[in-house]
Amino acid sequence: MDQQITIDAVRAEFARVFKLSDSLRVVRAPGRVNLIGEHTDYNDGFVLPMAIEPQVWAVCRAREDGIVRIASTLFPGQFAQWSLNDKIVPGNPKWANYCRGVTAGLLATGIPLSGFDALLINTLPMGGGLSSSAAIEVATACCFLAVGGLDIDMQRLAAICQWAEHQYAGMPCGIMDQTAVISSKAGHAMLLDCRDLSKDFFPIDAHDVRVVIINSEVKHELTGSKYADRRRECAEGVAKFKTRYGDGIRALRDVNLDQVDESKSMLGDVVYHRCRHVVSENRRTQEAADLLGKKQYDPVGRLMLQSHESLRRDYQVSCEELDCLVEETMKVKGVYGARMTGGGFGGCIVALVQPRAIEAVIDTVGPIYKDRFNRVPTAFVTSAAAGASIME
Numbered sequence: 001m002d003q004q005i006t007i008d009a010v011r012a013e014f015a016r017v018f019k020l021s022d023s024l025r026v027v028r029a030p031g032r033v034n035l036i037g038e039h040t041d042y043n044d045g046f047v048l049p050m051a052i053e054p055q056v057w058a059v060c061r062a063r064e065d066g067i068v069r070i071a072s073t074l075f076p077g078q079f080a081q082w083s084l085n086d087k088i089v090p091g092n093p094k095w096a097n098y099c100r101g102v103t104a105g106l107l108a109t110g111i112p113l114s115g116f117d118a119l120l121i122n123t124l125p126m127g128g129g130l131s132s133s134a135a136i137e138v139a140t141a142c143c144f145l146a147v148g149g150l151d152i153d154m155q156r157l158a159a160i161c162q163w164a165e166h167q168y169a170g171m172p173c174g175i176m177d178q179t180a181v182i183s184s185k186a187g188h189a190m191l192l193d194c195r196d197l198s199k200d201f202f203p204i205d206a207h208d209v210r211v212v213i214i215n216s217e218v219k220h221e222l223t224g225s226k227y228a229d230r231r232r233e234c235a236e237g238v239a240k241f242k243t244r245y246g247d248g249i250r251a252l253r254d255v256n257l258d259q260v261d262e263s264k265s266m267l268g269d270v271v272y273h274r275c276r277h278v279v280s281e282n283r284r285t286q287e288a289a290d291l292l293g294k295k296q297y298d299p300v301g302r303l304m305l306q307s308h309e310s311l312r313r314d315y316q317v318s319c320e321e322l323d324c325l326v327e328e329t330m331k332v333k334g335v336y337g338a339r340m341t342g343g344g345f346g347g348c349i350v351a352l353v354q355p356r357a358i359e360a361v362i363d364t365v366g367p368i369y370k371d372r373f374n375r376v377p378t379a380f381v382t383s384a385a386a387g388a389s390i391m392e
């Protein structure tokens with residue numbers, strides 16, 4: 001052997017013989033909480049989410065053989081594996097379907113992909129309505145980008161992750177979660193126009209206001225029919241508005257509250273209430289963003305509460321546990337507003353509070369909720385985090 005060989009060359013030789021790439025890559029994808037604008041994204045409407053501190057980390061290393069192998073610290077001992085050269089189909093373990101879907105979606109774009117081994121490390125609870133699935137999708141996509149040295153338009157990546165969720169997890173979600181996970185800015189909430197995907201950022205100054213999340217620990221099952229039912233009811237509304245107001249109505253985004261009210265008998269009771277929620281929520285969301293920008297937290301809080309009421313009565317996606325958390329949180333002095341967040345039927349509430357109210361919220365709401373439902377809710381404060389990134 002050559003006496004002049006360098007350490008780098010020795011390492012490279014080791015990596016070649018043992019088929020290791022020379023470095024581990026580290027990526028992260030945060031969860032998200034939506035401050036207001038619920039069930040509006042699939043109606044071409046407005047949402048106001050921010051990324052949160054709990055997140056999914058992925059440590060990965062390229063493979064030369066076109067195999068993708070993923071493990072998760074949440075499911076010790078389980079490995080999910082597939083080949084970039086075979087048709088990728090949903091399978092077991094189920095949590096890996098998000099990753100399989102992203103692989104298939106990226107392959108379909110024709111971008112040359114490299115396989116990898118990855119370990120997912122979650123500080124984000126799964127199934128809590130904080131976009132753990134979108135975070136897993138985006139973390140997987142970031143692994144592909146990191147090991148392949150690839151670049152892709154971020155909004156296109158969000159669409160691929162959304163497609164993965166539709167096709168591989170059976171959840172017909174809108175575009176909010178994946179966009180928030182990818183495009184959020186630290187210290188800001190993001191007003192996303194789900195029609196043209198334009199984004200405006202509004203500062204959330206931690207000196208003035210804090211975001212508290214309380215998890216009801218009720219697990220929702222959105223892949224079940226309820227989310228899809230709501231989407232169908234909205235589509236029914238749009239079809240009826242079209243017959244009345246013409247083809248200019250492409251989505252509930254294009255309808256105003258007067259039109260909803262004057263169409264009540266045409267829509268029928270259920271569809272009327274669904275449309276009323278979406279149309280009023282779009283307005284609340286734009287107003288809330290504007291007020292947040294002006295640091296007028298009291299009226300933002302009132303809009304959050306109205307949003308909760310609308311989701312509870314008109315859209316019917318809340319539940320007793322979420323209602324109780326909102327009601328008890330609102331009793332604490334220094335709370336501006338609270339509402340259920342995410343798809344509903346369980347999951348979390350989000351509250352906007354004065355910094356001095358944090359302890360009181362966490363100390364008082366938990367015990368009351370536990371007494372009533374015999375479940376311990378988990379509460380935490382979060383600042384607005386940055387969107388997904390490749391760390392190393």
Ligand code: GLA
Nearest residue numbers: 038039173174175176342343
């Ligand atoms: C889920 C979906 C989102 C959105 C919300 C409701 O989180 O993934 O696309 O529709 O529900 O606002």
